[in-house]
Amino acid sequence: MDRAELLELIDKAAEEGWKKLDLSGKGLTELPPEIGKLTQLKVLKLGKWDNKNDKYVGNYLTELPEEIGRLENLTALYLSGNRLAELPESISNLANLKALFIQDNNFKEIPKAVSHLRDLNIFKCRKNSCKELPEWIESDLIFV
Numbered sequence: 001m002d003r004a005e006l007l008e009l010i011d012k013a014a015e016e017g018w019k020k021l022d023l024s025g026k027g028l029t030e031l032p033p034e035i036g037k038l039t040q041l042k043v044l045k046l047g048k049w050d051n052k053n054d055k056y057v058g059n060y061l062t063e064l065p066e067e068i069g070r071l072e073n074l075t076a077l078y079l080s081g082n083r084l085a086e087l088p089e090s091i092s093n094l095a096n097l098k099a100l101f102i103q104d105n106n107f108k109e110i111p112k113a114v115s116h117l118r119d120l121n122i123f124k125c126r127k128n129s130c131k132e133l134p135e136w137i138e139s140d141l142i143f144v
Contacts, residue, residue, distance in 0.1 A: 001023075001026040001027060001028065003030075003032065006023075006026075006028065006032065007032060007034055009021075010032070010034050010035060010037060010038065011034075011037075013038055013041075014037045014038055014040075017040050018038070018040070018041065019040060019041060019042045019043065020041070020042065020043040020044075020045075021038065021041055021043070021044050021045070022045040022048070023044075023045060023046050023059070024045050024046065024047050024048045024057050024058060024059070024078070024081070025050075025057040025058070025059070026059060027059060027060065028046070028059035028060065028061060029059070029060045029061070029062075030061065030063075031046065031061060031064055031065055031068070032065065033065045033066075033067040034067075035065060035067055035068060035071070036065070036067030036068065036069075036070035036071070037070075038071060039070055039071060039072065039073060040073060041071050041073060041074055042073055042074060042075050042076070043074070043075065043076045043077075043078075044071065044074060044076075044077050044078065045078040046058060046059055046061060046077075046078060046079050046082060047059060047078055047079055047080040047081035047082050047101075047104075048078050048080060048081070048101075049080065049103075055081075056080045056081030056103060056104040056127075057081055058079070058080055058081025058082040058104070059081070059082050060082065060083055061079075061082040061083060061084060062082075062083045062084065062085070063084065063086070063088075064079075064084070064087060064088055064091075065088070066088045066089075066090045067090070068088060068090060068091065068094075069088065069089075069090025069091060069092070069093035069094065070090075070093070071094060072093060072094060072095060072096065073096055074094050074096060074097050075096055075097060075098045075099065076097070076098065076099040076100075076101075077094070077097060077099070077100050077101070078101045079100075079101060079102045079105065080101045080102065080103040080104050080105070080124075081103070081104045081105075082104075082105050083105065083106055084102065084105040084106060084107065085105070085106040085107060085108065086107070086111055087102075087111040087113050087114070088113070089113050090113075091111070091113040091114070091116075091117070092113045092115075092116035092117065094117060095117075095118070095119065096119060097117050097119060097120055098119050098120060098121055098122065099120070099121070099122040099123075100114065100117065100120060100122070100123050100124070101122075101124045102123075102124070102125045102128065103124050103125060103126045103127050103128070104126075104127040104128070105127075105128055106128065106129070107125065107128040107129065107130055108128070108129045108130065109130055110125065110130055
C-alpha cells in the first residue's frame with residue numbers, strides 16, 4: 001500500500017467513524033502523522049499473528065509518529081512483526097489502552113512510556129532483545 005492509498009484509507013476511516021483498522025501486512029515503511037485523525041479508533045493493528053503461516057505479519061515500520069498519542073480511545077494496539085526499537089512518549093496518552101502487542105520487533109528494553117499505561121493488563125513482547133523486566137512492570141500485568 002503506497003502513501004496515497006494509506007492517506008485515502010485514513011480519511012475514509014475518519015469520515016465513517018471506524019472503530020477498528022487493520023493495516024497488518026500492507027508493506028508500510030511509515031505511518032503518517034494523519035493517523036492522529038482517527039480518534040474514534042478502539043483497535044489499531046499494524047502487525048498480528050498469522051495462524052495459517054505460523055508467523056507474525058507486520059510491516060516495515062521503524063518508528064511511529066507522535067500523533068499516535070491522539071488515539072485516546074484505543075483499547076488494543078498491535079505492533080507485532082515490525083522493526084520498532086522504541087515507542088514515542090505520546091504512547092503514554094493512551095489512557096484507555098488495555099492490550100499492547102510488540103512481539104517480534106527490535107526492542108532492547110521495555111519502552112518507559114508503557115509504564116504510564118495504568119489500564120494496561122495484557123502486554124506481549126516476546127521475540128525482542130529485552131534482557132530483563134523493569135521494576136515498574138505491575139505484578140498483575142499479563143506479560144508474555
